[in-house]
Amino acid sequence: MSNNTLNIIYQNLLPHNGYTSYIPNFIKDTHSSFLHQLLNEVAWKHDELTLYGKKIITKRQVAFEGDEHIAYTYSKQEKMASPWSKIVLELKQKLEKELNTQFNGCLLNLYATGEIGMAWHSDNEPELESEGIIASLSFGATRTFQLKHKQSGEKIDVKLENGSLVVMDMHSQKHWMHQLKKEPKIKEPRINLTFRQFKNEVLK
Ligand SMILES: O=C(O)CCC(=O)C(=O)O
Ligand SMILES: [Mn+2]
Known part of the structure; x- marks a missing residue:
């Protein structure tokens, strides 16, 4: 799907330099059943990374699921994808149908409380398709997602509600x-x- 097509469906939040949109209630989930299923069915692990020679265990819990042979380097370590869990596969198929595209990997984050966040970054790793998109679903507590332009410092805040979707293109990762x-x-x-959409040539 081209970004133009996405633009027609969902309004761009960014004034320039890329496309990022917010779609509340993309998944209808009034009883938070997705949150509970995901809490129970995903193999959550605290991430470990080595920073300045010291082993650090993150407060955030993560999982990485995907098609066979998909690998991703995050927290400075290469991780192989675990097979799709039933619930994540179900969500992936709904997204693929609505957005008319395919995803071959998914990074999952569990923030136990509001004391846990994720610092400023862009998702512009070389493993990702340069013309691809990232589709980000939120479940549970409403949290504030912030975007900041790399040159001008312009800031945009979005409250991410249970069942909502954020769609980001790769152009926005370059500039924001x-x-x-x-x-x-x-x-x-x-x-x-x-x-996420991983390039085929990096498949191991
Ligand atoms: O939790 C979020 O909404 C942001 C997650 C994120 O930026 C990431 O996994 O790269
Ligand atoms: Mn990110």
Whole structure:
């Protein structure tokens, strides 16, 4: 799907330099059943990374699912995808139908409380399709997602609600960073699923 087609469906939040949109209630989930299923069915693990020679265990829990042989380097380590769990596969198929595209990997994040966030970054790794999109689903507590332009510093805040979808193109990753703000008053968990499109040539 071209970005133009996406633009027609969902309004762009960015004034320039890329496409990012927010779609509330993309998944109808009034009883938070997706949050609970994902909490139970995904093999959540605290991420481990080595920073300045010190082993650090992140507060955030993660999982990486995908097609066979998909590998991704995050937190400075290459990870092989686990097979798709039933619930994540179901969500992937719904997204693929609605967005008329395919995803071959998904990075999952579990933020147990608002004290856990994710710092400013862009998802512009070389493994990802340069003309692809990232589709990001949120379940559980409403959290603030922020975008910041790399040159001008312009900032955009979006409240990500249960069942909502964010669609980002790769052009926006080049020019904008994003973060999940820490909000210590929030005591409930949130789960985020970022469906991604990996290049075929990096398949192992
Ligand atoms: O939790 C979120 O909404 C952001 C996650 C994110 O940016 C990422 O996994 O790269
Ligand atoms: Mn990201």
